[in-house]
Amino acid sequence: MSGLLTALDLTDTGARTNEDIFTGPSQWMPQGRVFGGQVLAQALVAAQRTLAEDRIVHSMHGYFLRPGDVKLPITFSVDRIHDGRSFSTRRTQAYQDGVPILSAIASFQDEDKGLDHQIAMPGDLPDPESLPTTAESLASLDHPVARYWASERPFDMRYVPSPLFISVDGPQVAHQAVWLKSVGAMPDDMNLHRAALAYASDYSILESIMRRHGLAWATPGIKVASLDHAMWWHRQARVDEWLLYVQESPNAIGGRGLALGRIYDRSGHLIASVAQEGMVRPPR
Known part of the structure; x- marks a missing residue:
């Protein structure tokens, strides 16, 4: 658990230049490649850092571009694509050695009331x-x-x-x-x-x-x-x-x-x- 929480505790490396740039560590993996879920979660954390806490993610779409190296940190650059009255959109690029390994876009929304239905959970498990x-x-x-x-x-x-x-x-x-x-x-x-x-x-x-x-x-x-x-x-x-x-x-x-x-x-x-x-x- 400490490794997960450390990985998600990104450092704001763009504060001095007023840029939305963050850095996070890579967790060790036995085959030397960064776990995709780790870089996805870090990209989301980086995007969340540019928004108020009560505007929460509702969707994210990402492409894994290259394998990541667990020996290197990861840099996350966030673009503030859109901020509206209810929704915000952020694009996050993850880099190692200046080369992108993940490109993701996420949408955030203020909590709101509306229609409510869902597919039921399977039974008998x-x-x-x-x-x-x-x-x-x-x-x-x-x-x-x-x-x-x-x-x-x-x-x-x-x-x-x-x-x-x-x-x-x-x-x-x-x-x-x-x-x-x-x-x-x-x-x-x-x-x-x-x-x-x-x-x-x-x-x-x-x-x-x-x-x-x-x-x-x-x-x-x-x-x-x-x-x-x-x-x-x-x-x-x-x-x-x-x-x-x-x-x-x-x-x-x-x-x-x-x-x-x-x-x-x-x-x-x-x-x-x-x-x-x-x-x-x-x-x-």
Whole structure:
């Protein structure tokens, strides 16, 4: 948790020149590439820094342009595209060594009343307490990636029906669900919870594509990478309480797959919706 909170605590490096420029650290990852959810969340935090706290994000669309290097910090440049009576728009570019690695645009809105409906949360799913933790699922493996997944990620993730770390058990279907929450308590800043939810939304969503084709993360020669990411925040929720991330893939073609996700709280409120296209290339 301390690593996540440190990563989201950006430094205002543009204050002296009156520019909207921020810098954040990169979290260590076992393969040396910056986790996409980290740079998404940091880009959102950078944009939030240019707005009043009560104008909150409702949508974000980003493109992953290049892999990030965990050995380098990341610079975020924010453009104040629009400020209206109810909505604001911000564009954030993330750079390492002067080269862009992410380009994102986000929209923010003052809280307002209006029409209210949602798709219901799926029923008949096991409670998270009844499912094995990631650490329990990987207890038999002594590998740097397995150790990282088991004990160093800031979110506890529990799979329905089972994880895809080593193998794909059960039917090869294009859907799954994951219970998740942060491994420790978060501050009460709800903007921080929204950014942390963006972070967690990049976990596991492409697995709905992989599960359909019987591909596990340990498949020799498999190549998986996020290409873009879209997210819509609907209702408030804390990420240090259990959330259900329902995922499905409607299509895969040309080395790319599309995955869609919905995030619910335990009471069944739809908190956010997610869409991501990713490169998924099986071994040849």
